Amino acid sequence: MALSQVADIRVAPGPSMIKSENAQPTVWVYVDVRGRDVVGYVREAQQRVASVVQLPPGYSISWSGQFEYAQRAAERLTWVVPATIGIIFLLLFAAFRRVRQPAIILLSLPFALVGGIWLIFLMGHAVSVATAVGFIALAGLAAEFGVVMLVYLDAAIAERTKRGRFRTDEDLDEALMEGAVLRVRPKAMTVAVILAGLFPLLVGGGAGHEVMQRLAAPMVGGMITAPLLSLFVLPAIYKLLGSKRLLVEAPEPQAPPLAGSAHPQVSG
DSSP states (O other): OOGGGTOOOOOOOOOSSOEEETTEEEOOOOOOOOSSOHHHHHHHHHHHHHHHOOOOTTOOOOOOTHHHHHHHHHHHHHHHHHHHHHHHHHHHHHHHSSSHHHHHHHHHHHHHTHHHHHHHHHHTOOOOHHHHHHHHHHHHHHHHHHHHHHHHHHHHHHHHHHTTOOSSHHHHHHHHHHHHHTTHHHHHHHHHHHHHHHHHHHHOOSTTHHHHHHHHHHHHHHHHHHHHIIIIIHHHHHHHHGGGGSOSSOOOOOOOOOTTOOOOOOOO
16 A cells, blocks of 8 residues: 555654653743843843743743753752851851951951952853852851951950050050061962962863853952951951950059168067
8 A cells, every 4th residue: 555545745844852841742942142141131031032922822831941050059049158157157257256357257247258259240141150159168268367367456456455555545456466577478379279279160162161260250259358358457456446345455564662661560
């Protein structure tokens, strides 16, 4: 039996493949987004499509792909970031046994992240999950820098207090200078090692370099502002708050005994 007896064969345009999802036939439209973030593009596209396209009954439009993954990651970051900050605060409180030092470090973290924000802006990167992870890692490094700096400042103040040389504003300035200067060389070495490890990721190529570049960019930019924050801003904050730690009054020196004065003696 010939095929023409049971079917009418002709060439006609149509889909190369029939796809279905949730027991419904689907048609996929692929879009490559460059130069902007996927979430912002999809939100703008949703508004324009909703204002132009009128779907007949039984039809629907859904957005998937990297946009869906970004939404899931954003939902997780909404509780991961506060939980991370809370854990950092608890660890700092356990180390210092006070609320003042953890509060100073956490309040100064936004200033440490400025360098990462500027570098992302200069490189033209859009905010993504990789950049968010980079900022979380940068926040941890900035907190570490702040902890070490405050430890050195407290040690310098405690040493001067022990020697009785912490009574005036000049003594406070000298103590802060001593504590900050002791951290210049080790901080410079730490920053140099971190930049040496991250710079190849920032300028390298190959498979996956786009993700690694967006992960390294916040940390490389933050390694410029975070050390400056710990070297200049934290001592300045201690300068504003350190006046309360100064000795209000110096102990009055005892007068030497007068020559030829008689002292009563008690004999039993």
